[in-house]
Amino acid sequence: MYLQSLAIFACVNMIAVAGLVLLTGYTGIFSIGHAGFMAVGAYAAVISFKYLAVPFLPAIIAGGFVAVLISVIIGYPALRSMMAGDAFAIVMLGFVSVVRISITNIKPVFNASFGISDIPRLSTMSVVLAFTILSVWFMRNFLKSHYGKNCIAIQQQETAAEMVGINVLKTKLIALMISAFYAGVAGGLFSFFATYLAPTNFSEAKSDDLLAAVVLGGINTLSGPLLAAAILVVLPEFLRFLAIWRLVFYGAAFVVIMQFKPEGLMGYREISFKWVGRLYGKVRGKARD
Amino acid sequence: MRSRLFALVTAMCTITLVLFGFGGAAEAAYSPMADRWSGDSVTIGFFGNMSASGAFQDVPQRFAIADYIEDLNARGGLLGKKVKFVWYDAGRDALTESVTAVNKMVQQDKVVGIVGPGGSRYALPVISLCNDSKTPCITIGATNAKVTVNEDTGKVNPYMFRVSFIDPYQGSALANYAYKDLGFKKIATIAAVDDLYAQGLLQYFVDEYKRLGGEITTSLSYQSTDVEFRSQLSAIADSGATALFAPATEYKYAAFIAKQAEQLGLEFTYLFPEAVYSRELLENAGPQIEGAYVSIPMDENDPRFDDFNKAFDAKHKSSGYKANMYAYYAMDGVMLLEWAIKKANSFDGEAIKNALETAKGVPLFTEPSFTIEPETHNPHNKTVSIMRVEKGQYKLVATFKPGD
Incomplete structure (x- = not known):
């Protein structure tokens, strides 16, 4: 256990x-308030389950979709005004505080602040x-798709991407919506394991952990952040x-890795x-000899 | 490359599935109960906040339990077996680390019981873990009512117990004391809006105070991260209140409030709950805190604690921590667990739980006669002491049992 x-x-x-x-690594939009989406998803899932009698799995998915809805409300005005990456990061910082x-x-x-217990x-x-x-x-499929490549293009050179016909606002918004859905689902799953849900579970420190995983893992990869998320x-x-x-050594590990x-x-x-393939080939080659 | 990535994740997940079992096996993953005492020793666990703000409450608890177990072993142990002590810090992230700490204690350390934690936000996530694994958990400072009683069903959480106050109990006691004994007919409140403990106390204080006929002139709030209270204090003064109930979670808030009120030239009579009671409050707030009232379950200056205080302070001098009320709570918790194991004459979780439910008139460290209410697993009619700060010292002004 x-x-x-x-x-x-x-x-x-x-x-x-x-x-x-997808949002920070591949699209270049920094989010230092992603725990806000986790909180939205968690509360939506738990409330749907406990008070609206929605079954567990649909409740988790519903949590994800509510997070998407909130992401559009937050993201559309911000992204439409062509807000720069660091400015959007501050929007997200405010967002997580607003939610909490x-x-x-x-x-x-x-x-x-009493929270919801007995989940x-x-x-x-x-x-x-x-x-x-x-x-x-x-x-993985999304990043391989046209949409994923559009995201990468925007991250690398937004103006050039726009000039070749990529709808920057739509692409950024899709990236934000997908990442919000993921966070919402994660928040729901988290709460149905922890059995207790309180606003303090989704503080700025939680967002920092998620962002740290992306940066520590390697901002231009998928497998690196996934590995870092598990390591953290x-x-x-x-x-x-x-x-x-x-915790001293935990913090020091961050310093060493980034150094x-x-x-x-x-x-x-x-x-x-x-x-693995090369090793297998060598072993087979030796066996033949 | 990407297909390899997907293969990696699938492989990782498959390995995890094989290693950790599929689905429902999660709930049945506890080792047999008898494994917990099959060796020549048994283990008692403790977890709490030992690294974040507020660690001044939990670290002395850890020291007190460790010292008591050392003494217990010197006396021959428990039911002929030596007692080991394990502790885990959950200060980095109360929710996830409490869950992993209790799972580790139950599955790997095979604890026969848990003493602690010291706060409700550490206790609430582990209720089902203790119940499912039949591990008695005696919380020593978790005051939220939901820790021992399921809010939805109204049934008691069978393996959760506590030796401390509950919020309704302390909130009501303070409201009664403020209205009836101190004669405050109107009062203002200020509490952290994001804190479980503060909001719990506030709710029960306000309900009882209004029921008695008192007037709440204004009810203001702050965030736990705040250090600036001047605007709220000015508004409180404008409301006409001369008394202020501040159910702060740590002494630092009480010190900030008292000092900033003085800077504004405002004078209030403060009412604080047990969580701010510490020598550090007197050192930090100084004369600004004079005349404040604090409700506590026991008086640190009581001569019966002198020997303990001297021994504790001498042994842990290098740590910088001194014996305090939280250490006394921990002593109550570990002594109650010892009593229950001896009463049950067994280390079996269910037998210990049954013994705890029958605890009546048990002599503990702070209570000469401690009784558990079987229907709520809360202490029955626990003593409330009211301290007043006079000349930089806490002075006992009233002691009562609200049920009497």
């Missing part, structure tokens, strides 16, 4: 980070894994033997298994 809980938290992080990779503080002030249904533990390993595989599969869950647990020095691998763990390369 202990390893399982780590695996589930890692998978939830991976789903949220897979979405953020709004929820802490709404007593009916949301239960303000059934329905996010089992199989459910979370299925969502993780589907999320990564979809993201496992590392603090692995370092428990250091007792009170645990020696400023382009992130994976840099510009995806995880490759070519070496």
Whole structure:
């Protein structure tokens, strides 16, 4: 159960980070408030389940769609005004505060800062894994598609992308909506495993963790941030033997990685298994000899 | 390249599935109960906030439990077995780290019981884990009512217990004391809007105060990250209140409020809950806090704690921590668990739980006669002490049991 809980938290992080990779890594829109979408998705899913009798899986999906709706409300005016990446980051920073503080002030249904407790533990390993595989599969296909290439073009040279006919606003908005859906689903799955939902679960620190995973993993890859998302869950647990020095070393690990691998763990390369094929070939060759 | 990436994720997930089991196996992943005491030792666990703001409450708790277990082993252990102590920090992220800490304690350390945590936000996510794994958990400072009673069903959470106040109890007691004993017919409130403890106390205080006939002149709030309270304090003064109820979670808020009120030339009589009670408040707020009232479950200056305080302070001098009320709570928790194991004459989780439900008149560290209410798993009619700050010291002004 202990390893399982780590695996589930890692998978939830991976789903949220897979979405953020599209927005921040491939489209170049920095988001330092992504936990706001997680909070929206989590509350929408839990409220649908507890008060509207929506079954678990549709509730999770509904959470994702509510996050999408909010992302359009936030993102459309901001992106339409051709807001620069860093300015949008500040919009998102404000957004996460708005979400958190709004929820802490709404007593009916949301239960303000008391939070919603006694949520059934329905996010089992199989459910979370299925969502993780589907999320990564979809993201991989999206990045390979025309839409994905449009995102990369905007990240690399927005004006040039516009000149070759890419609808910048639409592409950015699609990237934002997809990443919000991922965060919303991740928030829902997280709450149905943690069994307790409170606004403090989705503070700015949570957004920092997600962004840290994208940057530490390598902003131009998908596999790097996914790996980093899992590492960021496992590392603090692995370092428990250091007792009170645990978080010092956790922070120091960030410094060391960025010092020696400023382009992130994976840099510009995806995880490759070519070496397995080469090794297999060598072993077979030797066996023939 | 991308197809390899997908293959990697699929492979990782498949391996995870094989390693961790599929689906519903999650709930059945606990090892047999007897594994917990099959060796020549048993383990007791503790978790809480030992790295974030507010660690001054949980670190002394950890020291107190460790010291008590050391002493217990010197006395021959529990039911003939040595007792080990494990603790985990959940300060980085209360929710996820509480879940992983309890899972680790139950599955890997095979604890027979958990003493702690010290706060509701650490206790609420682990309720179902303790219930499912049949691991008794005696919380030592989690005051939210939902920790021991399911809000939806009204049924008790079978393996969750507590030795501390609950918010309704303390909030009502303070309202009664303010209205009846201190004679405040109107009062203002200020509380962190995003804090479970502050909002819980505030709600019950206000409800009881209004029921008694008192007037709340204004009810203002702040965020837990705030350090600036001058605008709220000015508004409170404008409302005509001379008394201020501030259910702060840590002493730093009380110190900020008192100091900033003085800078504005405002004078209030403050009412604070137990969470601000500490020597550090007196050192930080100084004369500005004079005349303030604090409700607590026990008086740190009580001579019966002198020996404990001296031994604790001497042993942990290098850590910078001194014995405090939170350490006393921890002593209550570990002594109650020891009592229950001896009463049950077993380390079996269900037997310990059953024993805890029958706890009546148990002598603990702070309560000479401690009783658990079986229907709520809360302490029965716990003593409330009211302290007043006089000449830079806490002075006991009233002690009562609200149920009497």
